[in-house]
Amino acid sequence: MNNEHNRRIYRFYAPLYDRFFKAVSDRPRRRAVQMLHLQPGERLLIPGIGTGLDLLYLPAHVSVTGVDFSLAMLEQARAKVNGRDVTLLEMDAQHLDLTDASFDAVLCTLSLSVIPDGRAAFGEAWRVLRPGGRIVILDKFLPESGELTWRRRALGRVVSALGTDPNRRLSDIIAGVPGLAIQQNEPSLFRGQYRLLRLEKRG
Numbered sequence: 001m002n003n004e005h006n007r008r009i010y011r012f013y014a015p016l017y018d019r020f021f022k023a024v025s026d027r028p029r030r031r032a033v034q035m036l037h038l039q040p041g042e043r044l045l046i047p048g049i050g051t052g053l054d055l056l057y058l059p060a061h062v063s064v065t066g067v068d069f070s071l072a073m074l075e076q077a078r079a080k081v082n083g084r085d086v087t088l089l090e091m092d093a094q095h096l097d098l099t100d101a102s103f104d105a106v107l108c109t110l111s112l113s114v115i116p117d118g119r120a121a122f123g124e125a126w127r128v129l130r131p132g133g134r135i136v137i138l139d140k141f142l143p144e145s146g147e148l149t150w151r152r153r154a155l156g157r158v159v160s161a162l163g164t165d166p167n168r169r170l171s172d173i174i175a176g177v178p179g180l181a182i183q184q185n186e187p188s189l190f191r192g193q194y195r196l197l198r199l200e201k202r203g
């Protein structure tokens, strides 16, 4: 997967995405927002915001910055802003043009498995998160104990061609990040193949 491949794929998905993913992701999105414990006036970053489905669940009292590499997806997100404090930026989540420690919270829904270098995207989210801030992740990961068999690799190649990589391990994405504490790690969709996590940046 690379940025241009993703851009082509998500241009195609943009008008269809909500029809397929809104209903199935309803409960985990509600839960993800609950896990963030957002306070009035807080600043929230959403890397890979896509069509902005998360915006439907967020309280109106937060200031949201959504970043995506696909203009077609961002256009769909724009239709959900509804006069709220939301800034949408066409930007690569692997190289955020945003100031260090400028966000109270980050929400990564279904993006760390899509952005070509999930580890770089996580590192950037971590950089712009203030000490004491938190990240909530909803995504699928290769189970830590699971072996990367040839079958799983082959499946991974096919699924990656469709725009998401099912063979990433969370531990590889967050390895070596200083001050990271996993506060919650819950099973979510598809019998726990998707996880919901809350991480805190200890300052």
Ligand SMILES: C[S@@+](CC[C@H](N)C(=O)[O-])C[C@H]1O[C@@H](n2cnc3c(N)ncnc32)[C@H](O)[C@@H]1O
Pocket (backbone or CB within 6 Å): 003, 006, 007, 010, 021, 047, 048, 049, 050, 051, 052, 053, 054, 067, 068, 069, 070, 073, 091, 092, 093, 094, 108, 109, 110, 111, 114, 115, 116, 164
């Ligand atoms: C599966 S969608 C998830 C969208 C949204 N977060 C959601 O939960 O519905 C993944 C999104 O990541 C975006 N993306 C892929 N590579 C990116 C990059 N390098 N920088 C920013 N966004 C990227 C895609 O354009 C797409 O909108």
